[in-house]
Amino acid sequence: MTDVERFYADHRDGVFRYLRRIVGGPDAARDLTQEVFLRVSRAGMPDATEIGRRAWLFKIARNLALNHVRNGHRRPMPVELGEVVVPATQELGFAMRTAIEALPALDRDVFLLREMAGLSYGEIATACEVTVETVRSRLHQARQSLRAALGPALDVREQRGVRCTPAPRDRQDS
Amino acid sequence: MDARFEVIDAFVDGERVDAAALKHALSEPAGRDYLVDVWLLREGVQEEMSADTSAPPAMLRARAPRTWLFAAALIACVIGGYFIGYRVSGPVGPQALVPPPITTTSPQAPAPLAAPVPTRVITVQFGTDAPASGGGE
Numbered sequence: 001m002t003d004v005e006r007f008y009a010d011h012r013d014g015v016f017r018y019l020r021r022i023v024g025g026p027d028a029a030r031d032l033t034q035e036v037f038l039r040v041s042r043a044g045m046p047d048a049t050e051i052g053r054r055a056w057l058f059k060i061a062r063n064l065a066l067n068h069v070r071n072g073h074r075r076p077m078p079v080e081l082g083e084v085v086v087p088a089t090q091e092l093g094f095a096m097r098t099a100i101e102a103l104p105a106l107d108r109d110v111f112l113l114r115e116m117a118g119l120s121y122g123e124i125a126t127a128c129e130v131t132v133e134t135v136r137s138r139l140h141q142a143r144q145s146l147r148a149a150l151g152p153a154l155d156v157r158e159q160r161g162v163r164c165t166p167a168p169r170d171r172q173d174s
Numbered sequence: 175m176d177a178r179f180e181v182i183d184a185f186v187d188g189e190r191v192d193a194a195a196l197k198h199a200l201s202e203p204a205g206r207d208y209l210v211d212v213w214l215l216r217e218g219v220q221e222e223m224s225a226d227t228s229a230p231p232a233m234l235r236a237r238a239p240r241t242w243l244f245a246a247a248l249i250a251c252v253i254g255g256y257f258i259g260y261r262v263s264g265p266v267g268p269q270a271l272v273p274p275p276i277t278t279t280s281p282q283a284p285a286p287l288a289a290p291v292p293t294r295v296i297t298v299q300f301g302t303d304a305p306a307s308g309g310g311e
Contacts, residue, residue, distance in 0.1 A: 154211055154215070
């Protein structure tokens with residue numbers, strides 16, 4: 001197995017999950033995931049640590065996703081975050097999806113790269129071309145917004161109990 | 175936006191944080207509420223992720239085999255169609271394409287045309303009436 005193939009096997013799920021939330025449909029996300037790794041294979045693996053490579057990979061994915069959205073392949077959500085008030089009985093997954101889509105673009109990217117792909121703050125900063133401080137504040141802002149939007153659904157969830165859930169990459173690393 | 179609890183986010187995300195700042199944030203009831211909500215949010219995201227059934231293809235070069243498979247299926251259809259057609263309607267080739275000979279009875283050929291009999295004969299004699307001098311006088 002070559003470096004690129006190993007890299008693909010390790011990260012395709014994370015890239016796909018991230019792209020899926022940015023571009024919407026699974027078909028487009030699958031095509032873009034392929035495109036990301038085609039670019040990786042054409043460019044060759046950078047001479048960097050695994051962390052640097054991951055940040056580089058998601059930078060490619062993010063740029064492709066932004067181009068895809070910019071080219072009008074996905075309509076922007078017509079709702080404002082304030083309108084996304086979720087009834088307590090509504091399924092959290094659906095409510096979560098809607099609320100995430102209503103986040104400002106950078107907040108959403110930072111949140112998804114952390115929660116879906118499991119990138120560290122440093123990796124997210126590289127992928128999004130911002131500072132670690134910006135990542136820290138945007139992530140907090142995104143969580144505050146989601147918390148406000150999902151309040152009733154989170155209250156219902158809280159009654160079932162809570163457990164310490166690591167992000168995807170944290171789980172793999174540990 | 176209230177940034178007091180950013181330290182809680184960083185702690186939950188596995189980043190190194192200032193212990194005193196974390197203690198201070200968690201000393202507030204709102205901070206503890208926030209900590210629980212961050213975990214709940216993450217749980218919700220994990221559930222959302224598990225709904226992703228459309229995983230990307232297993233191989234990086236999945237596009238190329240798909241094209242080859244399509245081409246191979248097309249060729250197989252063409253060849254299969256030819257043989258099925260061959261079995262059903264017999265060989266297809268120059269022999270089958272030649273139309274059967276058509277036999278027709280041609281009418282009796284007419285006799286060669288005979289020249290008509292002359293009714294009078296005109297004889298032309300040269301030099302009998304012409305003036306001896308000739309010319310234009």
